[in-house]
Amino acid sequence: MQLDNQITTITEGKTRIMIPKGALEQKVPPRDIAFFNPRAKLSRDFSIIVYSTFLKDFEGQKLFLDGLSGLGARGLRVANEIPGTEVFVNDLNPSALELSKKSADLNGVQNYQLSQNDICQFFSMFSSRGKRGAIVDIDPFGSPSKYVDCGLRATIHKGLLSISATDLQVLHGLFKEACKKKYHGIPVKTTYSNEIAIRLVLGLTISVAARLDIEATPIFVETNQHYYRAYLRILNKPDTRENIGYIVHCKNCGNRYSTQEHIHTCSMCSNHVDLAGPLWIGRLFEKDFVAKMLQEIPEHLDKKCQKAIQKALLESNMPACYYTLDEIAQQLKSAPIPLEKILSRLEEAGFSSSPTSFNPTGFRTNCQIDKIKELFSA
Secondary structure, X not given: OOOHHHXXXXXXXXXXXXXXXXXXXXXXXXXXXXXXXXXXXXHHHHHHHHHHXXXXXXXXXXXXXXXXXXXXXXXXXXXXXXOOXXXXXXXOOHHHHHHHHHHHHHHOOOOXXXXXXXXXXXXXXXXXXXXXXXXXXXXXXXXXXXXXXXXXXXXXXXEEEEEEEOOHHHHOOOOHHHHHHHHOOEOXXXXXXXXXXXXXXXXXXXXXXXXXXXXXXXXXXXXXXXOEEEEEEEEOOOOOOOOEEEEEEOOOOOOEEEEOOOOOEOOOOOOEOEEEEEEEOOOOOOHHHHHHHOOOOOOOOOHHHHHHHHHHHHHOOOOOOOEEHHHHHHHHOOOOOOHHHHHHHHHXXXXXXXXXXXXXXXXXXXXXXXXXXXXXXX
């Protein structure tokens, strides 16, 4: 590959990665040499924290499988920054794999192997007993829906499946029929559309897992303006939970909540409501795991990670569907008040509340919208 003049080297975390110069210079990263998205650095930082926390208590071979690796940035960082791991990265692009190998040599990592295969063919090589991965990663360009089944089959009992989606327009409701086909549910456009989107991704993954007699449970999720990402603990046992349902949203008064029932009328203002789903309506964060994550944040990672994880810990037991300051202010035709003030007023009134990692001006509470408005304008 005579591309040396088109390649540069960057450092992410503690890892040096060889990438196409166009990935840094162009608004849309080029795909002809090898795809690399520099804006996903924060996502990879989160991955290092989640994986380190997870593997600390994991018993067995610490095998990491990346089915759509591109030039291997995530796998390279796992191999270089998490001791004791064995990493396999897979991609169909030979140029990407060649760059990936050069990066591995640059970092002196030996625990790093390459595969050039279709993603499901790659995962099938690890889908039998004794060969499955402790961590399986699916990070596609677009929807992960085609790969969920084979990814689950390659994940060991008590292992971790990490999965991301970048088809944000579909998940936000611009193409509802496409969303229904890919995620078996439809979204509703709201101020908390990113939460509905991640719950649709989880709903699909958990439903596919249930069909395979596998229980998949979210332990951490993170959202960004370019992608949504979820981490699920996998158990090889039938899923007996009832956590697939709907988000009810009233565009008239702003009332919203999760339910397993088909609701058509708002309980607060009697107007027609919109339903998002079917989707996951259970917890998005496993509180004990998130608390452990705070102890596993290396100094060299983005400080935004710690702030987001602290918020995730606070909201881990809170209800679905957050509110935003601007949303409430717009309904009241007033100026927003500081986040700390509304949280304080909610607590003083006897309600639970927390900020949310999904939105810097968002908050969660078990208080209903009419009382929130009352406290907002007090």
